[in-house]
Amino acid sequence: MLGYTVRRLLQFVPILIGLVTVLFALLNILPGDPARMMAGPFANPDVVETIREEMGFDRPLWVQYMDNLWDLARGEFGRSYQSRRPILRDLLEVFPKTVQLALAAEVTSALIGIWLGIVAATRRNGWADRLIMTIAALNLSFPLFWLALMLQIVFAVFLRLLPPSGYGAGFDQFVILPAITLALPSLGLLARITRAALIEVLGEDYIRTARAKGLRDVLVIRRHVLPNALIPIVTTIGTDFVRLLGGIPIIEVIFAWPGIGKYAYDALVFRDLPALQASVIVLAVSVSLVNLAVDLLYAFINPRIRYV
Incomplete structure (x- = not known):
């Protein structure tokens, strides 16, 4: 049974990678500028551009995708645009x-x-x-x-x-x-x-x-x-x-x-x-x-x- 459990757990890895890939593609297809949403509708364009550079939204998509995979592999989900808190902390509050x-x-x-x-x-x-x-x-x-x-x-x-x-x-x-x-x-x-x-x-x-x-x-x-x-x-x-x-x-x-x-x-x-x-x-x-x-x-x- 131990071997079966290990095999099932290893099967999660390609499934998660595929899920992350599909999510990344779909979320980047959605209209809207995340930097503008983080800064607010009346923010100065310079502030919006600063946020875009700090968050890495100005980088090529394939670079953002690889960074995203690496962060997830380390258990780093980033910060929420809404609460400005680490997402892991939010999830530990809402999931229970x-x-x-x-x-x-x-x-x-x-x-x-x-x-x-x-x-x-x-x-x-x-x-x-x-x-x-x-x-x-x-x-x-x-x-x-x-x-x-x-x-x-x-x-x-x-x-x-x-x-x-x-x-x-x-x-x-x-x-x-x-x-x-x-x-x-x-x-x-x-x-x-x-x-x-x-x-x-x-x-x-x-x-x-x-x-x-x-x-x-x-x-x-x-x-x-x-x-x-x-x-x-x-x-x-x-x-x-x-x-x-x-x-x-x-x-x-x-x-x-x-x-x-x-x-x-x-x-x-x-x-x-x-x-x-x-x-x-x-x-x-x-x-x-x-x-x-x-x-x-x-x-x-x-x-x-x-x-x-």
């Missing part, structure tokens, strides 16, 4: 907040979604199954921005139970509305996947044997069905967590959640190229590491899976 929101949403969707999937599978074709699958389909149908606004109107404006936006200490009342907004579509998908996985396992001979021995349904589900249906469930949770780590910028903007998604959105609006590039790279690395962790988890769930 996105992780907090993603964990809150994923735990909520996993607990509720798996439970709903178990209920639907054990009552297949019954009224509970049909009701749960209908709710799951509806959850997957709502646009996230509409769902976020509706939750704000109902719980923050009408009922005044929760704050409409902002950030507190992380896992407090401020995280409830954005976490529910992100969790509702996820739990709908997870409920459907859990139901399908359990129905497939429930038809196996060893399940009928366990029931014939007199085991209660709760024990059958917990000891025999769930452990053998975990692979697709874990895959869905891992894939969904990767999606949530992307920050869902529109949700972070609506709820004023200071995560990496909102940070990247603000960087794009301001044309803060170094900050936008660093945000995308951090997200790409996070996605790759989460996918690797999910693959390695398969071997612990199912001992028959071996990585060489």
Whole structure:
């Protein structure tokens, strides 16, 4: 497994180089003068030219590209045009907040979604199954921005139970509305996947044997069905967590959640190229590491899976 992990980590290197190349090309195609944006719309032309020389914007593109690669290889992301602070310091502040929101949403969707999937599978074709699958389909149908606004109107404006936006200490009342907004579509998908996985396992001979021995349904589900249906469930949770780590910028903007998604959105609006590039790279690395962790988890769930 160690060799497999090392090979997967080495595969990240050409992927990151390709990503940096594409980002560099796209960001330099965008209209606008970054030196002018840093100096401000009413700055003196001499000031703008000084900034252009200090930041290296007057150098050939291939020189800027090679310097960019070298800086990234040393972990140097540069300074943000907006905050004028080192981008690494900004990322260390905003990325943990996105992780907090993603964990809150994923735990909520996993607990509720798996439970709903178990209920639907054990009552297949019954009224509970049909009701749960209908709710799951509806959850997957709502646009996230509409769902976020509706939750704000109902719980923050009408009922005044929760704050409409902002950030507190992380896992407090401020995280409830954005976490529910992100969790509702996820739990709908997870409920459907859990139901399908359990129905497939429930038809196996060893399940009928366990029931014939007199085991209660709760024990059958917990000891025999769930452990053998975990692979697709874990895959869905891992894939969904990767999606949530992307920050869902529109949700972070609506709820004023200071995560990496909102940070990247603000960087794009301001044309803060170094900050936008660093945000995308951090997200790409996070996605790759989460996918690797999910693959390695398969071997612990199912001992028959071996990585060489």
